[in-house]
Amino acid sequence: MSQFGDLMGGFATVLSPEMLLFAVIGVTLGTLVGVLPGIGPAVTIALLLPVTYGFESPIPAFIMFAGIYYGAMYGGSTTSILLNTPGESASVATAIEGHEMAKRGHARAALATAAIGSFVAALISTGLLALVAEPVGRLAVSFRATDYFALMILALVTVTALVGSSLVRGLISLLLGVTIGFIGLDGISGQPRLTFDSPVLFNGIDEVLLIIGLFAIGETLYVLVKGRTRPGQVTPLEPVRGGFMWLSRDQWRRSWGPWIRGAGFGFPFGVLPSGGAELPTFLSYSWEKNRSRGKQEFGKGAIEGVAGPEAANNASFSGVLVPLLTLGLPTSATAAVMLAAFKIFNLQPGPQLFEENSDLVWALIASLFVGNVMLLALNLPLIRLWVKVLEIPRPVLYAGILVFATLGIYSVSGTVTDILIAYGIGVLGFLMRQFDFPIAPTILGAILGPELENQFRRALNVGNGDLTVFVTRPLSLAILLLAAAALLLPYAPRIVARLRGKDPEEAKKLAFADED
Amino acid sequence: MRAPRRSVVRRTVAVAAVLGTTLTLAACNQAAGGGAASSEEFPSKTVDIMVPAAAGGGWDSTARAMQKVIEDEDVVSEPVEVFNVEGGGGATGLSQLQKDEGDPHALMVTGLVMIGALEQASSPVSFEDTTPIATLTSEAEAFVVPSDSQYESIEDVVAAYEKDPASVTFGGGSAGGSDQLVVAELMKAAGADPSQMKYVGYSGGGEAIAGILSGDVAVGVSGVSEFESQIEAGDMRLLAISTAETQEVAGEEATTLQDAGYDIDFSNWRALVAAPGLSDDAKEQVTEVVDELHGTQGWKDALEANGWADFYKTGDEAQEYIDSEVDRVAALYEDLGL
Numbered sequence: 077m078s079q080f081g082d083l084m085g086g087f088a089t090v091l092s093p094e095m096l097l098f099a100v101i102g103v104t105l106g107t108l109v110g111v112l113p114g115i116g117p118a119v120t121i122a123l124l125l126p127v128t129y130g131f132e133s134p135i136p137a138f139i140m141f142a143g144i145y146y147g148a149m150y151g152g153s154t155t156s157i158l159l160n161t162p163g164e165s166a167s168v169a170t171a172i173e174g175h176e177m178a179k180r181g182h183a184r185a186a187l188a189t190a191a192i193g194s195f196v197a198a199l200i201s202t203g204l205l206a207l208v209a210e211p212v213g214r215l216a217v218s219f220r221a222t223d224y225f226a227l228m229i230l231a232l233v234t235v236t237a238l239v240g241s242s243l244v245r246g247l248i249s250l251l252l253g254v255t256i257g258f259i260g261l262d263g264i265s266g267q268p269r270l271t272f273d274s275p276v277l278f279n280g281i282d283e284v285l286l287i288i289g290l291f292a293i294g295e296t297l298y299v300l301v302k303g304r305t306r307p308g309q310v311t312p313l314e315p316v317r318g319g320f321m322w323l324s325r326d327q328w329r330r331s332w333g334p335w336i337r338g339a340g341f342g343f344p345f346g347v348l349p350s351g352g353a354e355l356p357t358f359l360s361y362s363w364e365k366n367r368s369r370g371k372q373e374f375g376k377g378a379i380e381g382v383a384g385p386e387a388a389n390n391a392s393f394s395g396v397l398v399p400l401l402t403l404g405l406p407t408s409a410t411a412a413v414m415l416a417a418f419k420i421f422n423l424q425p426g427p428q429l430f431e432e433n434s435d436l437v438w439a440l441i442a443s444l445f446v447g448n449v450m451l452l453a454l455n456l457p458l459i460r461l462w463v464k465v466l467e468i469p470r471p472v473l474y475a476g477i478l479v480f481a482t483l484g485i486y487s488v489s490g491t492v493t494d495i496l497i498a499y500g501i502g503v504l505g506f507l508m509r510q511f512d513f514p515i516a517p518t519i520l521g522a523i524l525g526p527e528l529e530n531q532f533r534r535a536l537n538v539g540n541g542d543l544t545v546f547v548t549r550p551l552s553l554a555i556l557l558l559a560a561a562a563l564l565l566p567y568a569p570r571i572v573a574r575l576r577g578k579d580p581e582e583a584k585k586l587a588f589a590d591e592d
Numbered sequence: 593m594r595a596p597r598r599s600v601v602r603r604t605v606a607v608a609a610v611l612g613t614t615l616t617l618a619a620c621n622q623a624a625g626g627g628a629a630s631s632e633e634f635p636s637k638t639v640d641i642m643v644p645a646a647a648g649g650g651w652d653s654t655a656r657a658m659q660k661v662i663e664d665e666d667v668v669s670e671p672v673e674v675f676n677v678e679g680g681g682g683a684t685g686l687s688q689l690q691k692d693e694g695d696p697h698a699l700m701v702t703g704l705v706m707i708g709a710l711e712q713a714s715s716p717v718s719f720e721d722t723t724p725i726a727t728l729t730s731e732a733e734a735f736v737v738p739s740d741s742q743y744e745s746i747e748d749v750v751a752a753y754e755k756d757p758a759s760v761t762f763g764g765g766s767a768g769g770s771d772q773l774v775v776a777e778l779m780k781a782a783g784a785d786p787s788q789m790k791y792v793g794y795s796g797g798g799e800a801i802a803g804i805l806s807g808d809v810a811v812g813v814s815g816v817s818e819f820e821s822q823i824e825a826g827d828m829r830l831l832a833i834s835t836a837e838t839q840e841v842a843g844e845e846a847t848t849l850q851d852a853g854y855d856i857d858f859s860n861w862r863a864l865v866a867a868p869g870l871s872d873d874a875k876e877q878v879t880e881v882v883d884e885l886h887g888t889q890g891w892k893d894a895l896e897a898n899g900w901a902d903f904y905k906t907g908d909e910a911q912e913y914i915d916s917e918v919d920r921v922a923a924l925y926e927d928l929g930l
Contacts, residue, residue, distance in 0.1 A: 122652075122676070125656060126656070126659060126660070126663075126674070129660045129663070129664070216802075217801070217802045217805040217806055218805070218806050218807075219802070219806055220806045220807060220808045221792075221803075221808050261712075261713070268713075278679065278683070278713055279678065279679040279684070349798055349799055349802035350799060350802075399798065399802075400798075403801065403822075404798075404801075404821050404822075405798035405799075405801055405802060406798045407798050407799070409646070411798070412646070412649070412798075416649075416652060416653055416656070419653060419897065419898060420653075420656065420657075420660070422897045424820070424821050425821075426821030426822065426824075426825065427821060427822070427824075427825035427827070428821060428824065428825065534792050534803075534808065535808075537761070537790060537792055538761050538790075538792060538808050538809070540758050540790075
C-alpha cells in the first residue's frame with residue numbers, strides 16, 4: 077500500500093502553518109466566488125496566477141487553487157437554495173428542491189445537507205483519485221465519439237424527472253434550451269448559425285449569461301410583478317429538533333444515500349474527457365426523484381434532491397483531476413487554467429508526473445482532503461449567517477441580486493451587449509415562470525444539445541457517414557440498449573398488463589413517469 | 593492556441609472589463625496631469641497585454657510568460673497586466689483593441705491562428721488594424737499516431753491518403769485552425785487534393801489527445817508541446833514535425849516534413865501587436881522594451897519550458913512576415929474550400 081505512505085507524506089507537507097494559510101485563503105476566496113454570480117473558479121485562478129509567480133514551490137499555489145474550486149462549489153449551493161439564483165450550471169439542479177425547502181422554512185437543513193454532502197462526496201472521490209487514478213484515466217480515454225453520443229442519449233432519457241409536472245411544457249423548455257445552445261459558430265464546420273450575421277453572437281450565448289438571465293434576473297422580475305400578491309415573508313425557519321449539525325435524525329437518514337450515490341455519479345463523469353459537472357447533477361436529481369421514498373415530496377422541497385446533486389458536483393472535481401494529473405488532459409475550464417499553472421512552474425502533467433513529482437501530486441491530493449475539512453468547518457457555522465439573508469426585505473434583497481448579477485455578467489464579458497442579452501433572457505425567464513414552464517430543462521438543453529450534436533457528427537465523420545457505427549461498437553451499443561431500457565422499462569408493467577388484457581390504469585401506478 | 597469554442601473552455605472568462613476600466617480610468621487621470629501621451633516615455637502607466645482568447649491557452653501562456661519575465665527582471669518600472677477577451681477566435685479582442693488607437697500601453701498577443709479565425713468569421717477588422725511590434729515564438733506542428741498505429745512514417749500517411757482520402761481521419765484543434773491548415777499544406781505539397789480531407793476538430797488539447805488515444809482519430813496534428821508527454825510515455829509515435837529546422841522531441845531528434853521530401857516550413861507563430869495608429873516614436877519605444885525582454889535569461893527559460901522556438905522579428909521584418917502569412921492562409925482556405 078505505497079499510496080497510503082505517499083498520501084501521508086502529502087499530509088506532512090500540507091499540514092504546516094504556511095500551507096494551511098494558503099488553504100484558508102483559497103477556501104475563503106472560493107466560497108465568496110461561489111456566492112457571487114458570474115465570477116467562477118476558473119477566472120479567479122487565472123487572476124491569481126501572477127500572484128503565484130513569486131512562490132518558490134508550486135505546492136502552495138495548487139493548495140490555494142484547489143481550495144478555490146471546492147469553495148466555489150460549496151458557495152454555489154448557498155444562493156441556489158436561499159434565493160433560487162444559481163450562479164453556475166452545476167448548481168442548477170440544487171436550486172430545484174433546495175429553494176422549495178428554503179421557502180418552507182427548511183433553509184438550514186438544505187444548506188447543511190449541501191455542505192455535508194459536498195464534504196462526504198469530496199472525501200469519497202478524492203479517495204478514488206488517490207487509489208485508482210492511473211487505471212481509471214486510461215479507461216476514460218478509450219471512450220470514443222460514438223460512446224459519448226450513446227452516453228448523452230442515456231443521460232437525456234434518464235433526466236425526465238427534471239421535466240416536472242407537464243411533459244409538453246418540459247419538452248418545450250428543453251427544446252428552447254437546445255435552440256439557444258445552437259447559437260454561434262458550429263463546432264464542426266465553423267459555419268455561423270442563428271447569429272443573424274451579428275459577430276456578437278459568433279461565440280454563442282455564454283452559459284453563465286443564460287443561467288444568470290433565466291434565474292437571477294427572471295426571478296427578480298417575477299418577484300417584482302408578483303410581489304404584492306404573494307406573502308411578504310417566507311415561512312419562518314423551523315427549529316431543528318433532536319438533530320445534529322442542523323439536520324434532524326430523519327434528514328440524516330434520508331441524506332446519506334443520495335450523498336454516496338451523488339459521488340458515484342459525479343466522479344466518473346468528471347473523469348471522462350467530455351463529461352462535465354452538470355450532467356451528473358441532473359442525473360443524480362432524477363435518480364433520487366424516481367427512487368426516493370419521499371417521492372411525493374419532490375417539487376415541494378425534498379432533501380434528497382439537494383443532497384444528491386450537491387454531492388455530485390463536488391465529486392466531479394476530483395474526477396477532473398484524474399485525466400489532468402495522469403495524462404495531462406485538461407477537461408474543464410478550471411483544469412485548463414491549472415494546466416497553465418503547472419507549466420509556469422515548469423511541470424508537465426502527464427504520465428510522468430506521478431513518478432517525477434510525486435511529492436507535489438500527493439501534497440495536492442492531501443490538500444484536497446484538508447481543504448474540504450476547512451470548508452465544512454467554514455460553511456456549517458456560516459449557515460447561521462446565510463439564513464439571515466432571508467430576513468432582508470424583498471425590495472432591498474432583489475435590488476442587490478440585480479446589481480450583483482449585472483456586475484457578474486460584466487465581469488465575464490466586459491461588454492454592455494451581453495448585459496442586454498442577459499436581461500432579454502431574464503424577460504424570457506419571467507415569462508416561463510409566469511406561464512409555469514420549468515427552467516432547469518432549458519439549461520440542460522443548452523448544455524446537452526450542442527454536445528450531443530458534436531459527438532454525433534464527429535462519430536459520423538470518423539465513420540464516413542455510416543450510421544451503423546453506433547451499433548457496431550460494443551460499448552456504444554450497450555449504453556444505447558441501456559438507454560432504451562430506461563425509456564421503456566417504466567412502461568413495461570403497463571404493456572404487460574395490456575397484453576394480459578388487464579385494466580392498464582391499475583398497472584400505471586408503477587410507471588416511472590406517472591406524474592406526466 | 594486555437595479559436596475558443598464553447599464546449600470545453602466555457603467558463604473560463606475574460607475579466608478584462610472591470611480591471612481594464614479601472615486601469616483606463618486611472619490612466620486617464622494620470623495622462624491629464626502629465627500632458628500629451630505621445631510625448632511621454634513608454635511606459636508611463638500600466639501596460640495592458642490583452643489575450644484575445646480564454647485563459648489557459650497558448651496566447652494566454654505567452655502573455656503570462658511575458659508578464660512574469662518583465663516583472664521578475666524589472667524590464668519596465670510600471671506594472672504589467674494581462675487580461676482575456678474571449679470571442680470570435682480573437683475577433684472580439686481585436687475590435688476592442690481599436691478603442692485604444694494610438695496608445696502604446698494597449699498591447700495584444702496574436703498569432704497565425706487569428707488569421708484563419710478572422711477569415712472564417714468574415715471579420716470587419718483585420719491585421720491591418722494593428723501596429724505589429726514583434727513576432728515572438730513559433731511552435732512546430734507535430735504529426736502523431738497512437739503507438740499501435742499501422743502508420744510508421746509520414747509517407748505512409750500520405751500514401752494512404754492518396755489512395756483513399758476517406759481512409760485517414762485527421763484530428764486536432766478547431767476546424768480551420770493551424771492544425772488543419774498544416775495538413776492541407778502537406779497534401780498540397782504531396783500533390784493530393786486537400787479539400788477531400790477528413791478532419792475532426794476538438795476544442796482543446798485535452799479532448800484532441802483523448803480522441804487520438806481512443807482511436808477516433810488516426811493521425812493527430814497539433815503543437816509539439818501538446819503531445820510531448822504522450823510521446824515520451826510511449827502512448828504516441830511522432831511521425832514528423834512541420835518546421836524546416838528539426839528539434840528534439842522527447843529526447844530524440846524529430847524528422848521534419850522536409851526530411852521526408854515535402855517542401856514545407858510551417859510553424860504556429862505568435863506575435864505581439866499594439867493598438868493601431870501608433871506614432872513611429874512610440875512604436876520604437878515599445879520595440880525597445882520587447883528587445884530587452886527578449887534578451888533576458890528569464891525569457892530564454894520560458895521558451896525552453898514551454899517548448900517554443902525563438903522566433904524574433906521586429907519592425908519591417910515582422911510586418912512583412914505577417915503580411916505574407918495572411919496571404920498564405922487565404923490561399924489555403926481556398927484550397928480547403930472553407
